[in-house]
Amino acid sequence: SIRQRWIEGFLKTQSPSQNAFLSPIFEERADLVENPWRNAIQEMDDPLPPGKPIIDIYNRAGGHLLILGAPGSGKTTLLCQLTSDLLNLADRQESEPIPVIFHLSSWATKKRPLADWLVDELSARYNVSRKLGQSWIESDQILLLLDGLDEVARKYRLACVQAINTYRTDHGLVPMVVCCRLDEYKMLTTRLSLPKAISLLPLQPQAINAYLSSTQGELGSVQTVLQQDPLLLEMATTPLMLKVLSLTYQGKSTEDLPTTGSTE
Numbered sequence: 001s002i003r004q005r006w007i008e009g010f011l012k013t014q015s016p017s018q019n020a021f022l023s024p025i026f027e028e029r030a031d032l033v034e035n036p037w038r039n040a041i042q043e044m045d046d047p048l049p050p051g052k053p054i055i056d057i058y059n060r061a062g063g064h065l066l067i068l069g070a071p072g073s074g075k076t077t078l079l080c081q082l083t084s085d086l087l088n089l090a091d092r093q094e095s096e097p098i099p100v101i102f103h104l105s106s107w108a109t110k111k112r113p114l115a116d117w118l119v120d121e122l123s124a125r126y127n128v129s130r131k132l133g134q135s136w137i138e139s140d141q142i143l144l145l146l147d148g149l150d151e152v153a154r155k156y157r158l159a160c161v162q163a164i165n166t167y168r169t170d171h172g173l174v175p176m177v178v179c180c181r182l183d184e185y186k187m188l189t190t191r192l193s194l195p196k197a198i199s200l201l202p203l204q205p206q207a208i209n210a211y212l213s214s215t216q217g218e219l220g221s222v223q224t225v226l227q228q229d230p231l232l233l234e235m236a237t238t239p240l241m242l243k244v245l246s247l248t249y250q251g252k253s254t255e256d257l258p259t260t261g262s263t264e
Contacts, residue, residue, distance in 0.1 A: 023207070024074055024239075026057065026198040033066055034165075034191045054078050055085040061196035063143070063175030068182040069200030072240030075179040076147055078200070082177065083145055097143040097175060098136070100126070105151040107160050114167040118142065140174045149180035158190055165193045202237035211242070219246055221254040232257070 058065055069075045079101065086099035102121050110117070115137050122133035122142075136142050152160045168176065178192060182199055205226075212223040222245055226233045236242045249257055 024054075024078060025201045025204070025207075026052070027201055029066075029068065029197040029199050032068065032185065032191060032199075033194045033197045035193075035195045053085075054082045057198060058082055058086075058177065061194075063177075064194045064196065065177045066185075066192055066194045066197035067177065067179045067200070068185055068197060070182060070202070070238060072238035073200040073202070074239040075181075075200065077239065079145055079147055079177065079179050086143060097141050099143040099145055101145045101147055103151070104146050104148045104160060107163070108153050108156040111156060111159060111163075114163045115170070117163075118144070140171055142174070144174060144176045146176065146178045149178055150184035154184075157184070158188055161188055161190050161192055165190070168193050203239065203242065204237075205233060208233070208236055208242065215246075215250075218250050221252055221257060222246065222249050224254050225257045 067075050067078060083099050083101060090096040090098055100122070102118065106121065107117050112120070118137050119130055119133040122128040122136070123130050146164070149157065149160065164178065176194070178194065208226065209223060212219045226236055236245055
């Protein structure tokens with residue numbers, strides 16, 4: 001099931017420790033989507049309040065959202081957090097669509113219309129019969145959570161964006177969230193037809209320090225070295241690298257951490 005694969009199997013392994021997830025900070029990027037209302041509604045590309053739940057941002061976007069960020073910034077983790085919230089909502093209200101995560105990397109294999117590809121993926125990844133999957137897609141009962149646009153081969157990436165936009169033209173009321181690396185997305189000459197985009201910002205030093213302080217001394221050595229070494233601190237500004245540092249040096253002394261060398 002979606003919950004077993006993405007929530008139990010992925011999301012709960014992504015926190016740098018067992019305590020809690022770091023609260024991400026976003027900025028809105030209205031310039032990176034094709035929103036027909038953009039000229040009529042003035043939007044500010046300012047950082048959103050720290051700790052703003054992703055479900056609130058999703059609701060603010062009307063269920064149509066592009067999530068961007070650097071490698072390791074936590075896009076997929078954020079998508080899974082949103083999936084968990086949406087699954088809980090669907091459990092409470094039968095009228096809500098079923099949230100399903102699809103990984104776009106496989107779209108380039110056959111480059112089919114998105115609706116056909118979705119039926120294929122429901123069958124191959126989630127063991128949903130083709131007849132039932134076709135019915136769900138045609139009746140707009142699936143809430144699309146599309147991860148990994150940047151992992152579509154570069155020469156097919158633009159065609160994938162066009163396939164998504166075509167699907168939105170035919171199924172405009174279907175909620176849709178797309179994740180992509182920021183730099184790869186900015187290289188595209190065609191934008192996604194979504195009303196709102198957010199970009200994950202690097203973790204700030206105070207947030208990193210607060211997280212390390214919450215680990216009851218297990219990461220005290222990491223905290224000490226990061227305060228002294230700007231290169232290591234720069235590495236720790238993505239949740240992925242902070243997780244690597246945390247797992248590698250948990251419970252170890254400052255002498256165990258590297259203190260010389262380049263970021264690479």
